[in-house]
Amino acid sequence: MPAIEVIGLRKTYRRAFRPGHEALRGVDLSVPEGSAFGLIGPNGAGKTTFIKSILGIVQPTGGTVRVLGGSPEDPRIRARIGYLPERLHLPGSWMAPTFLATVAGLKGLKPDKDANLRLLERVGLADALGRRIGGYSKGMRQRLGLAAALLGNPALLILDEPTDGIDPLGRVEVRRILQEEVQQGTTLFLNSHLLAETERLCDRVAILGEGKVLREGRLEELSRASSRWAVRFAPGADAGALAGVGFTAGGAEGLYHVEAADVAGLNAALDKARATGALLVELKRDGQDLEAVLASAMGVAA
Ligand SMILES: Nc1ncnc2c1ncn2[C@@H]1O[C@H](COP(=O)(O)OP(=O)(O)OP(=O)(O)O)[C@@H](O)[C@H]1O
Numbered sequence: 001m002p003a004i005e006v007i008g009l010r011k012t013y014r015r016a017f018r019p020g021h022e023a024l025r026g027v028d029l030s031v032p033e034g035s036a037f038g039l040i041g042p043n044g045a046g047k048t049t050f051i052k053s054i055l056g057i058v059q060p061t062g063g064t065v066r067v068l069g070g071s072p073e074d075p076r077i078r079a080r081i082g083y084l085p086e087r088l089h090l091p092g093s094w095m096a097p098t099f100l101a102t103v104a105g106l107k108g109l110k111p112d113k114d115a116n117l118r119l120l121e122r123v124g125l126a127d128a129l130g131r132r133i134g135g136y137s138k139g140m141r142q143r144l145g146l147a148a149a150l151l152g153n154p155a156l157l158i159l160d161e162p163t164d165g166i167d168p169l170g171r172v173e174v175r176r177i178l179q180e181e182v183q184q185g186t187t188l189f190l191n192s193h194l195l196a197e198t199e200r201l202c203d204r205v206a207i208l209g210e211g212k213v214l215r216e217g218r219l220e221e222l223s224r225a226s227s228r229w230a231v232r233f234a235p236g237a238d239a240g241a242l243a244g245v246g247f248t249a250g251g252a253e254g255l256y257h258v259e260a261a262d263v264a265g266l267n268a269a270l271d272k273a274r275a276t277g278a279l280l281v282e283l284k285r286d287g288q289d290l291e292a293v294l295a296s297a298m299g300v301a302a
Pocket residue numbers: 013014021022023041042043044045046047048049050
């Protein structure tokens with residue numbers, strides 16, 4: 001059973017005296033249980049609308065949504081979802097432990113002060129327990145939001161820009177927490193503008209553009225390189241002889257490209273290159289990163 005299953009999802013926002021705006025135009029998406037799934041796409045693609053639809057916050061205009069095998073409007077299903085919204089509204093005059101205890105109560109969890117403190121420590125807020133939330137930095141507010149999302153060990157974590165405002169070292173910490181969650185079997189659904197973040201955390205990715213899924217799949221499949229390899233030879237390599245055995249000069253000093261369908265083909269090509277007197281210095285697959293995958297899905301040059 002997928003953790004999230006969406007079929008033909010549509011959402012049109014109504015506008016006064018004008019035609020409605022179609023934010024989602026028939027989205028089909030299946031998020032496997034236990035996966036770390038990244039949603040990416042340009043501004044206005046419909047990502048937040050999609051997230052709000054699968055949480056039952058936004059009422060879809062059409063299509064079906066099943067989350068953890070049920071309806072997102074079912075309180076029993078909602079209790080198993082941890083959600084970190086894009087814009088967090090936090091009570092400024094409260095302290096973090098009071099806030100967590102209140103959220104835990106709203107989620108129907110048994111009061112557990114120690115567990116809440118452990119959670120605040122886990123997200124790196126141990127030193128800020130006696131401070132009012134209103135004085136927290138943006139990153140601290142995000143960490144508190146993450147702690148609230150983690151309350152009660154949810155089966156599904158839905159995070160909208162979780163590392164927004166968090167400094168680079170803090171991001172490493174947040175990533176570590178999210179990786180631990182996935183290792184423990186939690187399904188992660190992540191919306192982030194930071195493609196490197198998605199690349200590091202997620203095993204599957206969907207690209208949303210103008211309210212439609214443009215591409216979806218395992219990260220390594222989407223970014224899988226062609227059969228092209230980048231090869232660097234030591235200075236003095238004979239470009240003409242290398243061209244004769246299938247190596248095209250790649251612009252930079254000593255850099256060449258070669259096509260090889262498999263490892264045997266690659267080694268055969270390298271043997272031919274060595275036979276010309278070329279000495280291998282470096283070899284790597286010519287891969288596409290997520291930015292290039294996104295750019296090609298959107299039809300723009302990376
Ligand atoms: N409440 C609303 N009323 C009217 N239009 C809306 C509303 N919320 C979003 N939209 C419009 O729907 C489209 C999709 O917005 P959405 O916030 O889902 O995109 P997004 O991919 O999350 O964008 P971003 O990356 O900028 O956060 C946009 O054109 C937006 O202006």
